Amino acid sequence: MPKSALRQQLNLSEAVEDYLKAIYQLHEAAQRAGETSARVTTTALAGALGVAPGSVTGMIKKLADDGLVNHRPYYGVDLTATGERLALEIVRHHRLLELYLTLVVGFGWDEVHEQADALEHAISEEFEDRIDSILGGPTVDPHGDPIPSKEGLLPEMVALPLSQCAPDAARALVIARVLTQATDLLRYLAGLGLVPGARIVLLGREPFDGPLHVRVVGDDDTPHAISFQVASLLSIAAPDPDTPH
Amino acid sequence: MPKSALRQQLNLSEAVEDYLKAIYQLHEAAQRAGETSARVTTTALAGALGVAPGSVTGMIKKLADDGLVNHRPYYGVDLTATGERLALEIVRHHRLLELYLTLVVGFGWDEVHEQADALEHAISEEFEDRIDSILGGPTVDPHGDPIPSKEGLLPEMVALPLSQCAPDAARALVIARVLTQATDLLRYLAGLGLVPGARIVLLGREPFDGPLHVRVVGDDDTPHAISFQVASLLSIAAPDPDTPH
DNA sequence: AAGCAGATTTTGGCATACCTCAATAGTAAC
């Protein structure tokens, strides 16, 4: 049996692929936010996809008929095993493409999201495999988002938002992931050196969810103040034993 | 004014792009075959696109309304200046992608046509520009098909089918272009070394449109016999002054 | 505890973009 027979033979429409991906990502975001057993809501989907709620209900019914989601009317949807498998394939395409477009084609990390959104539906499984091997089997994309394996497994990431870290001038924290796709925000962060892999020191923080003071290690060492909001989008990797005090 | 404003703002559907490209290519093929002022026929389009003739009539009417083709009912279509400009953009995407997929990604010349057919609709103008510059502003694709410029101009190629060349054991001919996309045929030709840029000697030919005997210069010099049919798909470049007798 | 108000979801009617098939209309060649 060939590689990803599933996607090939099911021949999903672009719309279906987008719905599955959006359901997956909304579910993931809810989990990250601590919601337990998060079903995805019709309005959330409508918002994410830029369509009317009525359109979502219609599509959800088709997805449920096709066995890709479980739908409890008025309570939201849930991916089935098959649905999640397919969603992860699209996510894999998207993230491999983002990395390829930055590393090989030379785009900035703020330019690749929209392009990957279009290309993720158009690349062949063979192209996917080539990208993967050209990049050496990468596990994260330019924003630090984990890339699902060909088999549909996600590297488990243990990470905490910077906004929840305690100041410690003696310990460097490593940015693992940046949870936004907004072009201007990405450019702002890159300007400060706040990108995945960067080591930063959390110098202090103002009370009442006020700004955080950070210094980027290896930079010109100027401290920067960033908003609580922005800090909550920066995922800090689990404490790095290689960098003690 | 930015680069290719046209395609961006018109936001053509994939179907429309495919129709325009097919009309352009059928027109081109007819011209190559010597037909004068060739309008493209409904059945020809239906055949090329794999749809029913009735579907073609319907789409043609929309394209005519949008000013992309001229339609003389019962006589066929013709691209308008705008339509041809757009068709050339799609062709440019297609051929740049084919070359990129072979040269950079490592696919064989027999594997890239279908992939380019899907990707040509999905790449951004920026990606197009990057591919062009990564490849150094190429003028022909892996099959020797000319790549339209960003401005929509085609390098004029003077070429003659090998099937119409006179044998001349003392003169090397250069293959400029291979006029097929059939996977198995492309593999056969590559196996014989009959690819664009190859120098060959036409040793002789059997009468009644029979096989042609050719030798590939720099090969193991074994002569090969190829059918008249296949020879008619090989375009020979205008006589090369660098390679006398 | 019941019920009401507001928000959310679904439904039903309709639109657009393509597509097919079969019937009709037009063209061209003998």
Added chain:
DNA sequence: GTTACTATTGAGGTATGCCAAAATCTGCTT
């Protein structure tokens, strides 16, 4: 002019979308 193609038309299908009305849920007020 009849005939054999070829093209167009018309009826109807699927996929997706929107809008507005009806249904349902939920939390707040009493």
